Amino acid sequence: MKDIPAIRAAQGAPRLRDFHQARWDEPVIFELSAEGERGVLVPETEPGIERAVGDVAASLPRSVLRAAPPALPEISQNRVLRHYLRLSQENLGADLNVDVGQGTCTMKYSPKVNDVLARSPKLAELHPLQDEETVQGILEVMYRFEGFLKALSGLDAFSLQPGAGSAAVYANASIIRAYHASRGEADQRREIITTVFSHPSNAACAKTAGFDIVTLHPDADGYPDWKALQAAVSERTAGLMITNPEDTGIFNPRIREFVDAVHEVGGLCAYDQANANGILGITRAKEAGFDLCHFNLHKTFSTPHGCGGPAGAAIGVTRKLARFLPVPVVTFDGRRYHLDYDRPDSIGKIRPWYGVAPVILRAYAWVRSLGPDGLREVARVAVLNNNYLLKKMLEIRGVSAPYAKGRRRIEQVRYSWADLTRETGVHSEDLGLRAADFGVHYWTSHHPWIVQEPCTLEPTESYSKADLDEYAAIIRHVAEEARRDPETVKTAPHRSTVHRNDPSPMDDPRQWAITWRAYRRKLRETAGSGRRKA
Numbered sequence: 001m002k003d004i005p006a007i008r009a010a011q012g013a014p015r016l017r018d019f020h021q022a023r024w025d026e027p028v029i030f031e032l033s034a035e036g037e038r039g040v041l042v043p044e045t046e047p048g049i050e051r052a053v054g055d056v057a058a059s060l061p062r063s064v065l066r067a068a069p070p071a072l073p074e075i076s077q078n079r080v081l082r083h084y085l086r087l088s089q090e091n092l093g094a095d096l097n098v099d100v101g102q103g104t105c106t107m108k109y110s111p112k113v114n115d116v117l118a119r120s121p122k123l124a125e126l127h128p129l130q131d132e133e134t135v136q137g138i139l140e141v142m143y144r145f146e147g148f149l150k151a152l153s154g155l156d157a158f159s160l161q162p163g164a165g166s167a168a169v170y171a172n173a174s175i176i177r178a179y180h181a182s183r184g185e186a187d188q189r190r191e192i193i194t195t196v197f198s199h200p201s202n203a204a205c206a207k208t209a210g211f212d213i214v215t216l217h218p219d220a221d222g223y224p225d226w227k228a229l230q231a232a233v234s235e236r237t238a239g240l241m242i243t244n245p246e247d248t249g250i251f252n253p254r255i256r257e258f259v260d261a262v263h264e265v266g267g268l269c270a271y272d273q274a275n276a277n278g279i280l281g282i283t284r285a286k287e288a289g290f291d292l293c294h295f296n297l298h299k300t301f302s303t304p305h306g307c308g309g310p311a312g313a314a315i316g317v318t319r320k321l322a323r324f325l326p327v328p329v330v331t332f333d334g335r336r337y338h339l340d341y342d343r344p345d346s347i348g349k350i351r352p353w354y355g356v357a358p359v360i361l362r363a364y365a366w367v368r369s370l371g372p373d374g375l376r377e378v379a380r381v382a383v384l385n386n387n388y389l390l391k392k393m394l395e396i397r398g399v400s401a402p403y404a405k406g407r408r409r410i411e412q413v414r415y416s417w418a419d420l421t422r423e424t425g426v427h428s429e430d431l432g433l434r435a436a437d438f439g440v441h442y443w444t445s446h447h448p449w450i451v452q453e454p455c456t457l458e459p460t461e462s463y464s465k466a467d468l469d470e471y472a473a474i475i476r477h478v479a480e481e482a483r484r485d486p487e488t489v490k491t492a493p494h495r496s497t498v499h500r501n502d503p504s505p506m507d508d509p510r511q512w513a514i515t516w517r518a519y520r521r522k523l524r525e526t527a528g529s530g531r532r533k534a
Contacts, residue, residue: 015470016477019439020495022089029083030516033073039080071517090497092441094304098471100389100463101435101442103412103456104199104247106277106299114302114365118358128353132339138357139337143330145364149314152375153273153293154286157322159329160314160355165274166201167350168294168313169241172270173209174347175292175317175324176239179268182324182345189238193262195224197246197414199272200446206241217450222250222403229258237267244271244288245278247445247456248402249386249409259289268292268321274313276300277460278383278411281376285316292317297356301363312359326350381461382411385468389413389459392472396479398423402451412458414451417479421453426482426489428453433500434481434492438474 008015057065075083093099099107117123126135146158162168173192180189192206195216203213214232219225224242240262245251252258259269271285271293277300285293297312298305305311317325327346328339339354370378390413393399398420401413417428432442432455445454459468482489493499505511513519 016438016474019437021092021436021439021497022086023497024086024090026083026086026090028516029073029075029080032075032079032083035074037074037076037079039075039077092436092439094462097439097441098463098467099441100457100459100468100471101432101440101455102305103414103443103445103458104275105305105443106275106296106411106458106460107305108277108299108302108460109462110302110304110362111366111369114362117365118361123357123361126357132337136337138361139330139339141361141364142355142357143332143337145360145367146314146330148364148367149295149316151372152276152280152284153295153316154284155290155293155316156319157325157329158314158316159325160312160360161326161349161351162294162313162315163351163356164298164311165199165272165294165296165313166205168274168296168315169199169201169270169272170205170209171315171326171347171350172292172294173206173211173239173241174350175315175321176268176270177209177211178324178345178347179321180238185266189236189267191232191234191236192238193229193232193240193242193267195242195246196448196450197222197224197248197250198241198243199247199274202241202243202270202272211238218248218403222248223252223254224258226254226257229261233261233265233267235265237262237265239268239270239291241270242272243274245275245410245412247412248404248414248451249412249458250404250407251279251410255288263289270294274299275411275458277458278379278386280379281372282379291321297359297363302366303359303362310356310359312356312363328354330354378461382459383408385459385461385463386411386413388465389457389468389472392468393457393475396472396476398479398482411460412456414445414454414456416451417453417455420479420482424482424486426486428455430489430492431455431475431478431482433496433498434478434489435474436493436496436498438477439496440471440474442475 094107094109123138126138132139142160146160149158150156159171162171177186180186190212191214192211193214193216194202194206197218203215207213216224216228216232240258242258244255262269268291269289271288271290273285273293274296276295280300292315294313294315295301297303297314298310303312315325323343323345324347325343326349327343328341329343331338331340367375387408390401390409393415394401398417400416400419402416417431421427428444432444435442443456445451445456478489511522513522
């Protein structure tokens with residue numbers, strides 16, 4: 001009999017796990033549909049109820065009635081179960097692996113007790129159209145959680161309505177627009193200043209809100225260029241929308257000077273704190289002079305990231321901007337909580353209902369479990385973990401950390417594999433796909449690639465030293481493999497469900513299909529076009 005623990009110990013720690021992910025050629029659920037198959041038989045309406053209620057459909061306006069039933073998949077319970085279990089086996093995430101590779105997204109452990117809270121029938125069965133008298137509990141949670149965010153940011157009023165970080169950025173851009181409009185300066189103040197290493201949503205959402213974008217690039221040390229800011233501010237400036245630390249993990253120590261420069265010309269300043277994991281309880285938007293900020297609840301506040309959803313965000317403003325917040329806002333009269341829609345200067349609604357209640361409850365529970373000292377400890381450990389991983393990464397031949405040479409980073413680092421690529425022809429994307437063969441995730445960065453051959457790692461406070469050692473060992477192995485066997489890396493992955501994408505469809509909007517219905521429609525259009533050409 002082999003002494004398995006002894007063999008593993010002899011191999012040294014950390015070891016590379018013998019990983020092979022399940023791979024199913026699983027169709028989308030619409031393709032599994034079989035006419036007449038049922039998962040649940042809905043009971044017939046009882047005659048007494050039918051007589052009392054009448055024909056409900058006949059009482060609805062014709063404009064809201066479907067011409068045909070929805071084309072939902074018809075499928076049995078056991079096949080539904082198999083379908084989703086197979087898909088779950090093709091996933092990686094914070095509950096399965098050392099998930100430090102999704103830089104800028106703060107992937108962290110979400111305590112399962114908070115899931116129990118969110119799945120409680122007391123919350124799960126609430127309906128957003130219920131009278132506010134029947135939802136006092138969740139309104140109290142929302143009101144109290146906004147109080148926590150006020151303390152963490154120093155700002156005076158919050159809204160939990162945004163459904164994600166980009167929605168929060170858009171809401172703040174809309175508030176900036178409404179503020180200037182209230183002063184009769186909307187036509188004059190057309191420009192939003194941001195930086196190339198801030199989250200791209202700042203530029204994109206401000207553009208969507210109608211602004212022109214001025215983008216600052218970094219100076220030689222990686223900080224937003226101060227002289228470029230001075231040249232950019234003018235009577236046309238509506239505001240500054242900026243991330244700090246930026247997506248390089250570098251904190252701008254002159255941030256107050258940037259804010260003051262924008263204020264001097266009459267602009268407002270919005271602090272993108274989607275990734276606040278390294279600064280909780282340490283720095284605040286107020287002390288830096290910001291007028292607005294936002295937090296991502298599905299990142300910093302430990303609710304699941306959910307691969308793009310469910311998500312939730314919070315926007316905060318100073319007292320002078322509170323009147324522009326989206327409707328409704330939660331108020332408290334000393335006895336009852338209310339949803340206040342009577343706000344004539346509001347930017348209006350930016351999503352249905354008030355906010356994503358399960359996400360808010362999880363975030364509230366997370367903050368309550370930690371308290372002020374615990375939140376500061378989260379930030380300290382996140383920064384410690386990041387700088388430990390930085391040290392381990394820089395011991396690997398071929399990788400560098402551009403800018404701020406020799407200085408610490410905050411919550412993440414944007415590394416560069418440019419040296420390795422020049423030596424081997426192996427690109428950063430190749431390394432990431434090969435890393436998937438060892439059961440870990442790895443991300444490059446947003447475009448444009450200002451940092452050449454980038455990868456962006458953010459370890460958060462959730463991971464132990466052993467976890468970080470294991471992750472660094474995998475990256476070291478892949479980098480060494482790129483030198484001795486580059487084809488294995490260039491043709492990866494070999495043991496994972498992820499695959500190499502053909503970029504050509506992404507360059508052709510005619511091939512984009514976000515939903516199954518859009519996909520089927522485009523197939524018909526393509527077939528029809530082919531017949532016409534013939």
